[in-house]
Amino acid sequence: MPVPSAHEFHWQSLACLSSARVYHSLADVGGQLYSAGGCDASGQPCSTLELYSPEVDRxxxxxxxxxxxxxxxxxxxxxxxxxxxxxxxxxRPLKAVEVYYTDEGKWRKRCSLREACMGVSVTVKDGRALAVGGMGPDLLPRSVFQQYDLRKDVWALLPPMPTPRYDTSICLLGTKLYVAGGRQCKRLVKAFEVFDMETRSWSSLPSLLCKRSYSGVIWDSAGRFCWLGGLRQGGLHQSSKFTKNVNIFDTNQGVWLKSEDTVPLKTKRADFAAAIVRGRMIVAGGLGHQPSVLDSVEAFHPEKRKWERLSPMQTPRCSASSIVMRDRLLVAGGVNQVPSAAHEILYVKEEEIL
Incomplete structure (x- = not known):
């Protein structure tokens, strides 16, 4: 299927969240969009759970x-x-683990983590949750790797990561779990490691190419880790700088692509939404050198090998939560000087939305 051209992409504003928030969790459960928790306008964590209804747009x-x-x-x-x-x-970090049963409309407290943790990265394999790393109550990074069985309501420890960290980027490809980057307190981590489910062992991969935070991360269908933009950490007596660098790691070959084989973004940016929609890498919003947050959007055309500008987001913001559902990118909440309640969808014009 040919990838859509730039003019075919279209943004539409949907119903706003019930209140402005940031750092909320979006999830697709059976084709329905849920938003859980987050920080409100006063910076306090909230207990809100909402379901978006496209039928009534609310x-x-x-x-x-x-x-x-x-x-x-x-x-x-x-x-x-x-x-x-x-x-x-x-x-402060939490140890609480809770499950919402969508068919019953009820929450249940489940077996807690062994210790309170924030910045935990979670994925699913064979109906079980895998939780990687985190920051403990002492604010130090953890190397813990654990698996949760919902039916038995029990956490089981797996071999720990070689490098303790939190806020990592993880991806499960077949029987291998890739863990890239993250943080150790104020230090950025360049470690790139993979866990083999069959041998139950960790291996080190070539490290990330530089220290930068707030990058966009995309894992494509070819098994490539795409590391986009971000804020590059400055050295001694040097300030951090926004970048438009794109680095790609090929998990099949186990190597980073050469710089001449990648194409940088048009705009330096960090803390933006990133996803693949209809075969095109998308970056939207974020922060740049400008004094205000960005509304600009770019899409990479794989055949033309260049980034093209798309229509801007209707609400500029950074730190937004995003998710791809049915080949559409939904961006909710975030920050534009203050937390935002905006909710927008990027889709291809020929299609019906949602």
Whole structure:
């Protein structure tokens, strides 16, 4: 199927969240969009759970989470929505694990983490949640790797990561779990490691090419890790700088592509939404050298090998939560000087939205 041209992409504003927020968790459960928790306009974590209804274009309020939290790890296990750790009141890590049963409309507290953790990265394999790393109550990074069985309601420890960290980028490809980057307190981590489910062992991969934060991360269908833009950490007596660099790691070959084989973004940016829509890498919004947040959007054309400008977002912002559903990018909340309640969708014009 040919990729769409730039003019075929279209943004549309949908119903706003019930309140402005940031660091909320979005999840697709059975084709339905849920938003859980986040920080409100006063910076406090909230317990809000909402379901977006495209039929009436509004967010429906659902039973609140037992624990207020922001930045929680989220996993979908069948019809259940699992929330793991995150930041609670007084900006402290949480150990609470809770599950929302969508068919019953009820929350249940489940087996807690062994210790409170925020910045946990979560994915799912064979109906079980895998949780990687995190920051503990002492604000130090963890190397813990654990697996949750919903049916038995139990956490089992797996071999720990070689490099302790939190806020990592993870991707499960077949029987291998890739873990890239992350943080250790104020230090950025360049470590890139992979866990083999069959041998139950960790291996080190060639490290990330530089230290930069707030990058866009995309794992494409060819098994490539695409690391886009971000804020490059300055050296001694040097300030950090926004970048438009694009680095790509090919997991099949186990190497980073050469710089001449990648194409930089048009605009230097960090803290933006990034996704693949209809075969095209998309970057939207974020922060740049400008004093205000960005509304600009770019899409990479694989045949032309260049980034093209798309129509801008209707609400400029950074730190937005985003998710791809049915080949459409949904961007909700975020920050534009203050937290935003905006909710927009990027889709191809020939299609009906949602």
């Amino acid at each position: 967010w429906l309020s659902l039973p609140s989470m037992p624990s207020s939290r922001a930045g929680a790890g989220v996993a979908v296990l069948g019809k259940q929505l699992l929330l793991v750790g995150g930041m609670g009141k007084e900006q």
